[in-house]
Every structure is written in C-alpha cells, then in structure tokens.
Amino acid sequence: MPAPFRHSSLAVTLLMVLLPFSSVFGQTGTPPIPPFDDFMNGLLTKHKIPGGSLAVVKDGRLLMARGYGMADPANKLQAQPDSRYRIASLSKFITAVTVLHLVEQGKLTLDQKAFALLPDLTAPFGTQEDDRLSSITIANLLTHTGGWDDSSAGSGFDPMFASPTITAALGVSGPASSENTIRYMRGQKLDFDPGLYYRYSNFGYNVLGRIIERVTGMSYEQYVRTQVLAPMGIAGTRIGNSLASGRLPGEVAYSPNGITDNVFPEDADQQVPWPYGGWCVECQDAHGGWVTTVIDYARFMTAVEGRRGSSFLTPDSIAAMTARPGARDWDNASAWYGFGIMVRPVTGGQNWWHSGSTDGTTTYQIRSSNGFNWIVFLNWRPATNDGINAIQNEIDSGLWNASSKVTSWPDVDYFATSYPDVDPAQAAAQPFISARDGVLNSATLDRGVVSGSWGLIRGSNLAPGTRGWTPEDISRNRMPTSLDGVSVLVNGEPAYLFSVSPAEIAFQAPQDLPSGWLPVEVKINDVSTGMVLAHITRNAPGLFTYQENGVTYASASQDDGSELTDGGATPGQVISLFATGLEPTRAGIVASMAQQAQMPVVTIGGINAKVRTTALVGPGVFVITAVVPDMPSGDQAIVLTSNGVDSPFGVFLKVASSQSGN
Known part of the structure; x- marks a missing residue:
C-alpha cells in the first residue's frame, strides 16, 4: 500500500467499501452472495472455462451481478458483470415477446398462417412446395411444432447452419441470407404434419423474424430495439457480428472448438475458428443472434411480466405464452415448451427456463415461481452434444442448489444504483445500423458494394432529418462527406453522401477499398452507431x-x-x-x-x-x-x-x- 495510506482509517474505510467491487481472484462486480460465487468458481475451475457472468434477481431487484475469469484471455481482460455475450437461443424469448406484442396491437394473430405473410419468398425453380406448409401458424412456429425436425431422428438438417448447401442450391453468394434460407426450405418436404409433434427448430424462429419485418415495415433488429427493448430501459443489446473483426465494445472472446471453412466469401481467412465465420450470426438474428449482458437480460425477463413495475405483456399474452401446446409430446408431461421458454407448473405458479448454445457460447436463464431470476453466460461450450447437455443440467441444478444455501438475501437493488435503466426515450433514440444486411448495394438491395458504387445504409436514428445534397454542399467538384453532421466511414475511409434520413443513407463507397468484410460506421455529430460488417467486392452488378x-x-x-x-x-x-x-x-x-x-x-x-x-x-x-x-x-x-x-x-x-x- 502506498505510504500516505499506511495506518489510515480512511484507507481502511475505502477498502471496505470498494473491495467488493474490485477484481479479486478473477471476480468483478457487486458484492458476492457466497453460494453463487462458489458455484460459478467451481464451474469455471472444473471445466477450465475461460470466463462467465452471473446475475441474481429476486422480486425484481438485482441482488448480485458479477464477472468470473477472463472475458478475453489473449488480451488479459477480465469478465465483467456487464460483459457482452452472444446469447444464442435465449434470443428466441426476445422474438416470442415481440410477436406477442404485435398480437396485442392487432398486427398478428396466433392462428394466422405464417407463410401467407411471406408471398415473395417462393420455392426455388424446379422444386415442389409441400402442401402442408400453408397450414403452419404463428403459434406453430413459436412452439416448435411447424413440421421440421432438425434432430438425427428426423432430417438431421438445420438450415440455419447449412449455408454452403443453400448457397450452392440457389446459386447465390454466401453466407445464405435469412430470406434465401426460407426460399430454399419452401422447396423441401416437411418431416411431419404441423402441430403434431414438438421438434426444436431454429428455422421456425427465422421465419418469425421475417414476419415481424413484414408487418412492421422495419428490420427485425430495429423494431425489437426501439419498440420492445427501449421501453424496458435497455439500450446496449444488439445483433452481433460473425467475424472477429466485428466484435462489439465489451464483447467477450469466444473459446473455439477447432476450425472450419469460412462461410463468408472474400474474407482473408478461408479457415476460421468456429465462432468467427463458421456460421452467420447476423442471419440468425431472430433465433440466435442477440448480444447482451446478464444484467440487461435480467432486466428484460423481469420487465416481461412486471416484476419491476408495469408488465410489458398483458396477462392474456402471458397465459398464451405459457399454455400447454397441443403437440402429442406434451399430453401427460409435467413441463412443456411454450413461446420461447420451457414451462413447468409448480405450487404457487410456474418456473420458466431456457438454454442457449453455439460454439464458444453457453447461456442459461431460470425464472422461478417464488420471485427469482438467474442468468448465466459463458464464453465457452463443450465440444460434444453429451457435454452440452451435461453442462446445461449442471448449471440448472447448481443455481437451484446455490439458492437453497442462502440464509439471508441482501436488501439491495443494483438496478436502482449501479446499473439503472436507460431512459426509454434515450434508448429508442440511439443511432444504429441494422447488423443483418444493414449495408446493401443500392441497385440490387442485396449484399455486395463495390468501390465507387452506390450503397444504402439502413438502421434507426441515422440522421436528424431527411435531405439530399445541394449545389451548396459541393466543393471543388467533390460530393460532400458530411450532411447535417452525418458522416459515413467504410474501413475508416470517409464515404461520399447523396442523401441522409433517419432510416436510410445513400452513399458512394470510397475508392480503392480492399475486398472482404469491412467495418462500416455512421457518425451523427460524433455520436457513433457502432460498426457493422459489409461485403465489399470488385464486382456486384x-x-x-x-x-x-x-x-x-x-x-x-x-x-x-x-x-x-x-x-x-x-x-x-x-x-x-x-x-x-x-x-x-x-x-x-x-x-x-x-x-x-x-x-x-x-x-x-x-x-x-x-x-x-x-x-x-x-x-x-x-x-x-x-x-x-x-x-x-x-x-x-x-x-x-x-x-x-x-x-x-x-x-x-x-x-x-x-x-x-x-
């Protein structure tokens, strides 16, 4: 300790106050609740997990939020309570809540035929659409009863991780877009009659994402961020980027299980670690694309049913969300899959839970009937399916066991002090570019922007108003690189602007850009949208x-x-x-x-x-x-x-x- 603080009562007082918030033995965040600390430390040690974060909530109050181990071992960055993680299939509950929000507004119904809302996404030429596809409802998609079986007992084919197959079949460049995946699947046979069985399907939630876009006229990310998350006081949750060059501020590094072929064309690395190009995160937005913190996911969970105040969803919506579906699997079951969550009736209410898993990511959330929410995110995943199931069971039992050992819960709420809600108006006003195809060729409205060609940037709050350039904006025969304080950077180079508006910017790409997936960023009076990755290529007619x-x-x-x-x-x-x-x-x-x-x-x-x-x-x-x-x-x-x-x-x-x- 520095000399001025030796034997100082002030120093002792400061240490007593600050020590619980400092990094001790690889832990950071709020003061610990020992049984939960023991559980997380034991989990990381046993499985040699680089890092993780945990949030503990009771009756809507954040009692503990802590980081454990390393968020980025290569750069010696410790995991924080507000580290960002890909949350994989915990994204599905965000989509389910969004669908119910639209049902409450009269923009959708649960028995509405899903594919009738996507008439433009037709089956590929030369294929035959399964007649049963027309009977699939919104509720079927929410409950994984749409007719697709991704398991080895069924087709064994998950189209959301089959970009090479789909792009080859359609003759398009990779990675397969969300829309092209739907086109491809419209030409495939269903595995069973819709509604008959429960079979987990990432693809069904991809379809829901595109339906949300059709009925709102906004990108999936734009609608969810501004109309669902912002009213809950959540501002930092967004769709992630696939490649390592697109890691978000505060996002952890994901521990890979080997390398694989890169699904992104013209990227410099043809073989990549699985989490960084083995699949397209942006294309999986509605079923597995969100990146957030344990704190904000806990904030989301408690807001859905009003454990922290007013409920985002009505009681009728929550009842529909948790009702037993009609699939045969659930006839005599003690638990079932509702809308984006597993549901188990217990004395005094219901328990909800869900897991998330992609290479480099394990996530888990539990909502208990007696007022608790527990959220665990890890930057690691076991290499085998048996290992994945085992770690999920271990997290589930470990959280319940830790809770049973707590004899006195702290009388605090770190939602009110250390991690307050963002003002909803400010959250809704945040500028951002849509991560999924937010930068497009202005003629094709598809990926592929060429140096000197015209592109479109789509997002939210991209400009204070709408206008194009005028003769007064031209200097020395050069188009402007800024309009009303709005500028665009492509790979760090200023782009030339034709027009700006809150939802869209028309720009000319800088010349002499290298080919590849390059960062694009919009600045509004020096406020950044953050970056997304855009496909820059030499030919995109x-x-x-x-x-x-x-x-x-x-x-x-x-x-x-x-x-x-x-x-x-x-x-x-x-x-x-x-x-x-x-x-x-x-x-x-x-x-x-x-x-x-x-x-x-x-x-x-x-x-x-x-x-x-x-x-x-x-x-x-x-x-x-x-x-x-x-x-x-x-x-x-x-x-x-x-x-x-x-x-x-x-x-x-x-x-x-x-x-x-x-």
Missing part, C-alpha cells in the same frame, strides 16, 4: 429498377434518352440501361467526361443481347446500350454479368412486340 404492380422492372430508356413506349422495348431496338457495381471506379467526383468501361454480358429472356457501349457517366452510375433480341412480348427476365458475377434474378424488362413469325 446491379440494375437500377422500379416497381409496378408488384413486379420489379429495369429502368431503361431509348438510346437517345427518351422514354420507352408504354408497351416497353421492341426487338431490335437499342435501349439504355442504368447500373452500378460493374467494377471499381473513382469516387466523389460530381461531373466529368464519360469514361468507357468493361462491357458486361446482358441477357434478356435468356438470350444474349448485343452490347454496344458501356460507360461511366456520373458518380458510380454506368449506362449500358444494348440491342433487344428477337423474342415474344411480355415481361422478360434481364440479367447483367460482370466478370462472372450475375446481377440478382427477379428483374424484368417489358418487351412490346411478339417474336417475328408468331
């Missing part, structure tokens, strides 16, 4: 389009710039098409001479069109002139191919006249 009667058409004109006739283009006619992402270009220059570019392949109705010219005519915009081949009238699919990369399917060109001789 996309036609600018418009919608008419539910069909996506390529924007096209006559070669002199005048509009096409109402009927569309005619065979033999030269038309101009407008595109971005054909190849890397310079960025930020407002006006310059047209520059010739490499000609793409253009196919219309499956027939190669003769391409006459391709030129860069403005910032990130190419004009392609091509001759329409001889073909029947009607909507004809149009595709660009640049260096072997195709533009997305589903874009059409109106052709006005019939093929000659018809």
Whole structure:
C-alpha cells in the first residue's frame, strides 16, 4: 500500500467499501452472495472455462451481478458483470415477446398462417412446395411444432447452419441470407404434419423474424430495439457480428472448438475458428443472434411480466405464452415448451427456463415461481452434444442448489444504483445500423458494394432529418462527406453522401477499398452507431429498377434518352440501361467526361443481347446500350454479368412486340 495510506482509517474505510467491487481472484462486480460465487468458481475451475457472468434477481431487484475469469484471455481482460455475450437461443424469448406484442396491437394473430405473410419468398425453380406448409401458424412456429425436425431422428438438417448447401442450391453468394434460407426450405418436404409433434427448430424462429419485418415495415433488429427493448430501459443489446473483426465494445472472446471453412466469401481467412465465420450470426438474428449482458437480460425477463413495475405483456399474452401446446409430446408431461421458454407448473405458479448454445457460447436463464431470476453466460461450450447437455443440467441444478444455501438475501437493488435503466426515450433514440444486411448495394438491395458504387445504409436514428445534397454542399467538384453532421466511414475511409434520413443513407463507397468484410460506421455529430460488417467486392452488378404492380422492372430508356413506349422495348431496338457495381471506379467526383468501361454480358429472356457501349457517366452510375433480341412480348427476365458475377434474378424488362413469325 502506498505510504500516505499506511495506518489510515480512511484507507481502511475505502477498502471496505470498494473491495467488493474490485477484481479479486478473477471476480468483478457487486458484492458476492457466497453460494453463487462458489458455484460459478467451481464451474469455471472444473471445466477450465475461460470466463462467465452471473446475475441474481429476486422480486425484481438485482441482488448480485458479477464477472468470473477472463472475458478475453489473449488480451488479459477480465469478465465483467456487464460483459457482452452472444446469447444464442435465449434470443428466441426476445422474438416470442415481440410477436406477442404485435398480437396485442392487432398486427398478428396466433392462428394466422405464417407463410401467407411471406408471398415473395417462393420455392426455388424446379422444386415442389409441400402442401402442408400453408397450414403452419404463428403459434406453430413459436412452439416448435411447424413440421421440421432438425434432430438425427428426423432430417438431421438445420438450415440455419447449412449455408454452403443453400448457397450452392440457389446459386447465390454466401453466407445464405435469412430470406434465401426460407426460399430454399419452401422447396423441401416437411418431416411431419404441423402441430403434431414438438421438434426444436431454429428455422421456425427465422421465419418469425421475417414476419415481424413484414408487418412492421422495419428490420427485425430495429423494431425489437426501439419498440420492445427501449421501453424496458435497455439500450446496449444488439445483433452481433460473425467475424472477429466485428466484435462489439465489451464483447467477450469466444473459446473455439477447432476450425472450419469460412462461410463468408472474400474474407482473408478461408479457415476460421468456429465462432468467427463458421456460421452467420447476423442471419440468425431472430433465433440466435442477440448480444447482451446478464444484467440487461435480467432486466428484460423481469420487465416481461412486471416484476419491476408495469408488465410489458398483458396477462392474456402471458397465459398464451405459457399454455400447454397441443403437440402429442406434451399430453401427460409435467413441463412443456411454450413461446420461447420451457414451462413447468409448480405450487404457487410456474418456473420458466431456457438454454442457449453455439460454439464458444453457453447461456442459461431460470425464472422461478417464488420471485427469482438467474442468468448465466459463458464464453465457452463443450465440444460434444453429451457435454452440452451435461453442462446445461449442471448449471440448472447448481443455481437451484446455490439458492437453497442462502440464509439471508441482501436488501439491495443494483438496478436502482449501479446499473439503472436507460431512459426509454434515450434508448429508442440511439443511432444504429441494422447488423443483418444493414449495408446493401443500392441497385440490387442485396449484399455486395463495390468501390465507387452506390450503397444504402439502413438502421434507426441515422440522421436528424431527411435531405439530399445541394449545389451548396459541393466543393471543388467533390460530393460532400458530411450532411447535417452525418458522416459515413467504410474501413475508416470517409464515404461520399447523396442523401441522409433517419432510416436510410445513400452513399458512394470510397475508392480503392480492399475486398472482404469491412467495418462500416455512421457518425451523427460524433455520436457513433457502432460498426457493422459489409461485403465489399470488385464486382456486384446491379440494375437500377422500379416497381409496378408488384413486379420489379429495369429502368431503361431509348438510346437517345427518351422514354420507352408504354408497351416497353421492341426487338431490335437499342435501349439504355442504368447500373452500378460493374467494377471499381473513382469516387466523389460530381461531373466529368464519360469514361468507357468493361462491357458486361446482358441477357434478356435468356438470350444474349448485343452490347454496344458501356460507360461511366456520373458518380458510380454506368449506362449500358444494348440491342433487344428477337423474342415474344411480355415481361422478360434481364440479367447483367460482370466478370462472372450475375446481377440478382427477379428483374424484368417489358418487351412490346411478339417474336417475328408468331
């Protein structure tokens, strides 16, 4: 101890006050409740677990929150009570609560047919949709009774971890998006009639995530963060990033069980530790993508049913959430799977619990009938299924056993002192980019942004208002890199801005970016959204389009710039098409001479069109002139191919006249 504090009563007092909050033997946080400390220390020691965190709540009061061991052993960072962890399948309860919130608002019903809400996500060409798919309800998805069996007794196929299979089948780049996974599965047979059995299905909750997006008009993450978590006083919970370069502030390092092939194209590392590219965390948002702290998850659990005040859900919703489903598995069972949680009736009420598990992550939560909530997160997972089941059972029994040994519970509430709620208005106003496909090619609305091409950033509170650049924003023939205090950084380089709004930013990517998954960040008057990872590539051709009667058409004109006739283009006619992402270009220059570019392949109705010219005519915009081949009238699919990369399917060109001789 430094000399000025020797024999000082002040020093003794300070140590008595501060020691419980300091790091002692690898523990951090609030004062311990010894049986729970013993349990966590024993668990980490027995299994050689790097680190973990624990929250203990009674009657809505946070009695203890502590970190144990190392959050990041390589960098010698200790686990904290507010360390962030991937929570894996504990995400499902967040999705279930969100669905019930929408039911309460009249935007969904539990007996509503799920796939009728996703008419655009159709089965792949050449596959047959199972007729039973149309009978699957929202309740079936919530209770894992939709008809899919991921276990070895069923198909043994979990599509949420099968990106290579799905991308190969659909001919798309990886990782398989949430939507493409649904398209693929619509072409697969169900394993059983919906409602008949309980079979755990990550995929069913992926479908729920997309339904939430359809009925709210917001991304899943955006709706949950602003309309569910923010009213609970939760601001730091978000969808995680897959790659190590995307670790969030305060997020732990995950201990891997070996290496595997990287599902992310053009990433520098083709073999990666399982937790960092073995699957797509962002694509699993609704069933396993959330990253949070034990404290905020405890805050969420207590808010759902009002253990800390008003209940987020109504009593009717909670009754529906915990009711015994009709699946045969639960006919005479003492416990069952409700909506996102296991439920067991006991004297005086119900116990709820759920586990979460992906490589590098083990999570567990218990809500007891007598007022307790216990939350455990670990940055480690056993390597075998038997080991996973054993550690979950050990955590469950260990928490109950620790509770039984406590003779006197502390009269404190660290929710009110050390870890208070964030003001709901402030939480809802936090700026963020949606982690799942929040940075897209502005033409294709798909992944893949090329240096000098146009991209879109989607999220919430991205700008104070809506406006595009004006002549006053141009300096020395350069587009602005800031509008109303809003700026965008791609791999640390400023991007050029076309327009900003609270929900969307149109930007031109900086030139000379390397290919790969690079960080993108928005700053609003120096307040950061935090970063997400975006796919930057050398070729991502996309036609600018418009919608008419539910069909996506390529924007096209006559070669002199005048509009096409109402009927569309005619065979033999030269038309101009407008595109971005054909190849890397310079960025930020407002006006310059047209520059010739490499000609793409253009196919219309499956027939190669003769391409006459391709030129860069403005910032990130190419004009392609091509001759329409001889073909029947009607909507004809149009595709660009640049260096072997195709533009997305589903874009059409109106052709006005019939093929000659018809």
